[in-house]
Amino acid sequence: MTEVTLNNVVKRYGAQQAVHGISLDIADGEFVVLVGPSGCGKSTTLRMIAGLEDITDGEVAIGGRVVNDLPPRERNISMVFQNYALYPHMDVRENLGFSLKIAKRPQAEIDQAVREAAVILGLEDLMDRKPAALSGGQRQRVAMGRAIVRHPDVFLFDEPLSNLDAKLRTQMRVEIKKLHQKVGNTIIYVTHDQVEAMTLADRIVLMRDGHIVQVGTPLELFNAPVNTFVATFIGSPPMNLVDGEVTNAGMIRLTDGQEIPVPSAARAGVSVGQKVQLGFRADNLSPVGHGVFEDGEAAELDLAVSLSEPLGTETLLFAELAGIEVQGKMLNPRPVSPGERMTFRLTLGKAHVFDADSTNAIRSN
């Protein structure tokens, strides 16, 4: 069993604090993604788990064993780096087998393990090449192969896909997910790309400024963001946020005087006069006749489209609502000309209300 436990982990560089007391329990075999904007402390956290960075305060345990004082080599982990960090003077075979060679395993065992890894990652034809003679995707695969050869307790990935072009990134994302399904180890994966986080993770840990903002499954973060930061970080396009004030009629009055009912899910949590932000995703704002409409509460808005982005099966529409540019989605699209006025339907059952001061989500329960 190799669960990873972080208990109030702190990292300080002189006076500057990079990680503020993070606590996290990662279950055996779980795929956890640390995601956040640059400088949020996600990489530092990963490097502390790896042992590449000293832990200022708190405890890191791998498989129930506190590893604070152990060097990386005694933690039984593998790591895939953003720049792959392949050994340039060794060919692929030597790169893959390096860890076992250092561990002084018998040659036959090394060969066997290297062969297995090569088969899993489709590297058989590249075994005698040096890293310089490999393409980006191949290097990436070798880096992953080097990680799986030694059968570690935990895999650590530090933005492994950010150096690849968009197409390859999508491919490798699938391969990483397959790899996880095949080997089933605990994986901790750092990225700044919310799409990677959404698609790969069993659980997402969203960080900002050295703090954990929200932990949960991708759908939990998508459907129930705890604040506007999560709401705008997760999901593409980001959630629309419109400023308003709660009136005594259970409505939100937008800055232009327009009124929208408070979604029932938030109704008990708001008070009259409270400044709020109404949040909704593009999927839930569609021109009438061009959306997936669910029964239930909704508001109709008359908006002028300023820009349309046809994507094939849907078209992204940009319009201004109370002085803020919002995005909507049009299914079964028809051509839209700029300036055209359309009636949009806003599905309130999927909308969120956030307190304008604290940015926290307001829910009734």
Next chain:
Amino acid sequence: MDRNKTHRNRRRLLKVLHFLGLFLVMAVICIPGLWIVLNSFRPTVEIMAKPPVWNPSFTLDHYRAMFGGAGEGGVPVFSYLWNSIVVSVVSTFVAILIGMSGGYAFARYRFKGKSGYFVGLMLFRAVPGVALSLPLFIVFARLGIIDTHFGLILAYVAMNVPFTIWLTDGFFRQIPKELHEAAEIDGCTRWQAFWRVEFPVARSGIASAAIFAFLTSWNEFALASQLTRSVGSKTMPVGLLDFTAEFTINWGGMCALAVLMILPALILTFIVQKHLIAGLTFGGVKG
């Protein structure tokens, strides 16, 4: 059509001028060396002849005299060669060992006063060697290490270390730190990570630092002429002086010894050249 033609002509002319310039520069660099090699094979009368003899004769007399022992202006060549080799090889080895450690420390570790130390080292390098010769002479004389291999090696190591640190620091800096981190995660100690990963990757850089250090020691004259006295410790550059007498200079013999001095350096450079050119073309990480 016309314009194309003039353009082509101009390009051709530029090319010719280019080559002419290169030829002149190469001539300036190569002719002294060529002069030494050619004259080592000519009888002394011809070297000094006025007007010059345009159709030279070939003789091995100078080499015969040089290797022939102390008779007839002969110089103890083998002793000098041996001294040069011992001093240069040992001082290079020690300087590389120290310089590499220093360069690695500057490239990888953070410590107080780092940039100060670095500038200090470079400043030390800026002091001309000759300026140090008198103080060194006095100190070495007191310590009784004048006219010994050890003394000269010590001086050369001190001279070469700053430069070696500066060079290797640059090479280690180019190696991403993830490489040793990956090695440490793969099970290496810090020491193993250095020897098995970073050192091999930087070896072309270290080789070039070594050749610079070696050539500096091999060719050094000013300090060696002060710190050595006898056949037991004189190096080849100092040995060249043996060919000058009060009123005469044995040009032929001097040239022959100079050729002997050039050869090992040339051979060594050829051997290491492959490394120098192979350079730092590594692709383990994507830039």
